[in-house]
Amino acid sequence: MKIETIAIVGAGTMGGGIAITCLMAGLRTTVVDLSEENLRALSIRMDRHFSRLVDKEKMTADEARDARSCLSLTRALSDVARSDLIIEAVFEDLSLKRKIFSQLAGELPPRSMVATNTSTLRLADLADALPDPSRFLGLHYFSPAEHNPLVELISGDQTKPEVLSAAQEFLKRTGKTQILCSDSTGFAINRFFCPYTNEAARLLVEGVATTGQIDDIAQRAFDLALGPFAVMNIVKPRISLNAVENLAALGPFYEPAQPLQKVGSTEGSWNIEDHVQPVHSSVEDIVVNRLQAALFFPILEALGEGVAQVEAFDLGARLALRFGKLPIATMREIGRDAVELVLEPLLQTYRASMPKAGLNRVFEHDSGNGQQELVLA
Numbered sequence: 001m002k003i004e005t006i007a008i009v010g011a012g013t014m015g016g017g018i019a020i021t022c023l024m025a026g027l028r029t030t031v032v033d034l035s036e037e038n039l040r041a042l043s044i045r046m047d048r049h050f051s052r053l054v055d056k057e058k059m060t061a062d063e064a065r066d067a068r069s070c071l072s073l074t075r076a077l078s079d080v081a082r083s084d085l086i087i088e089a090v091f092e093d094l095s096l097k098r099k100i101f102s103q104l105a106g107e108l109p110p111r112s113m114v115a116t117n118t119s120t121l122r123l124a125d126l127a128d129a130l131p132d133p134s135r136f137l138g139l140h141y142f143s144p145a146e147h148n149p150l151v152e153l154i155s156g157d158q159t160k161p162e163v164l165s166a167a168q169e170f171l172k173r174t175g176k177t178q179i180l181c182s183d184s185t186g187f188a189i190n191r192f193f194c195p196y197t198n199e200a201a202r203l204l205v206e207g208v209a210t211t212g213q214i215d216d217i218a219q220r221a222f223d224l225a226l227g228p229f230a231v232m233n234i235v236k237p238r239i240s241l242n243a244v245e246n247l248a249a250l251g252p253f254y255e256p257a258q259p260l261q262k263v264g265s266t267e268g269s270w271n272i273e274d275h276v277q278p279v280h281s282s283v284e285d286i287v288v289n290r291l292q293a294a295l296f297f298p299i300l301e302a303l304g305e306g307v308a309q310v311e312a313f314d315l316g317a318r319l320a321l322r323f324g325k326l327p328i329a330t331m332r333e334i335g336r337d338a339v340e341l342v343l344e345p346l347l348q349t350y351r352a353s354m355p356k357a358g359l360n361r362v363f364e365h366d367s368g369n370g371q372q373e374l375v376l377a
């Protein structure tokens with residue numbers, strides 16, 4: 001089973017970026033979108049991408065022309081059905097994704113594989129809209145997909161091993177590092193990244209610190225280029241809220257903070273002050289502890305559920321989110337007792353229990369190497 005032709009449904013931020021990675025690997029790629037305007041915008045984005053590479057002498061003009069010529073754009077969903085792999089990248093809306101799969105169902109030859117780029121929805125809630133769920137999987141790219149090296153490869157309950165192997169080969173061919181995840185809300189990376197941004201919004205509404213102060217503290221604590229509010233402004237608070245809302249099914253800790261609901265329900269963004277006033281060290285400690293707990297708790301829960309291998313979380317934090325100080329490494333550095341102490345207030349607030357199975361996995365399964373490029377569960 002070899003993947004030679006790709007189709008992408010959705011010409012937006014993610015669909016366009018995924019298409020670029022496929023073209024760069026010389027794969028014939030068809031992108032479908034209902035919006036003529038978005039297809040035109042993608043065509044311009046492609047031209048810019050390839051001319052930039054030629055300007056920087058990373059490609060010759062002939063190579064760029066050859067790669068670019070592998071792209072077809074269409075408004076007809078039926079045009080994509082003959083591809084080896086179809087990657088769905090439309091809005092994060094369960095009923096829309098299911099509708100597209102139902103429309104595809106009648107057109108799919110038995111050999112086609114279908115993937116979703118959903119950030120937080122479960123494959124189990126989508127799979128039955130397709131004629132053959134054993135050929136369905138998740139390929140969760142991170143933005144910007146043309147540059148971000150990480151992809152979560154998600155196996156649904158019924159995904160066949162040979163479908164996963166073919167997807168692994170495809171990801172390798174397009175230069176991506178992959179982590180294998182089981183089908184769980186938020187998979188491995190958004191499972192902890194969304195709660196971390198949500199906790200920043202809680203600290204704000206509680207008046208602990210301002211957006212700029214929280215960003216500044218987070219940047220130093222986790223060795224990041226951008227703090228949580230600045231990242232949410234790039235992703236767009238509306239999209240961050242949607243992701244957090246999808247995670248809320250996991251329990252009270254995951255429920256969206258009030259200011260995120262407010263900012264995310266408009267097209268607005270966070271107001272981050274230019275001149276950040278320094279905070280007292282006691283405030284800094286509160287912010288760091290709360291953000292650490294919001295990272296550790298969901299990772300430990302996910303580990304207990306077997307969502308991914310221990311190493312996958314630090315690999316994802318480093319490659320997809322660009323954390324310099326990594327959560328699993330930090331837990332191992334401070335030790336189990338200190339981790340439990342950091343978690344205690346969170347557990348009390350949300351009446352949650354200590355994620356012991358996850359702690360056991362972090363502290364009993366120390367491979368001493370968080371740098372593996374392929375992590376299989």
Ligand code: NAD
Pocket residue numbers: 009010011012013014015032033034035038089090091092093096100117118119120140141142143235239
């Ligand atoms: P986007 O809004 O930029 O693009 C979505 C595209 O889908 C639009 O061009 C729209 O016209 C098209 N579309 C909508 N309905 C369609 C239909 N019936 N047929 C064909 N095309 C249709 O969205 P995005 O940010 O690229 O997100 C797409 C998916 O990727 C979502 O599931 C999202 O959760 C996921 N994702 C997003 C990010 C991110 O940072 N933006 C990161 C990872 C995953």
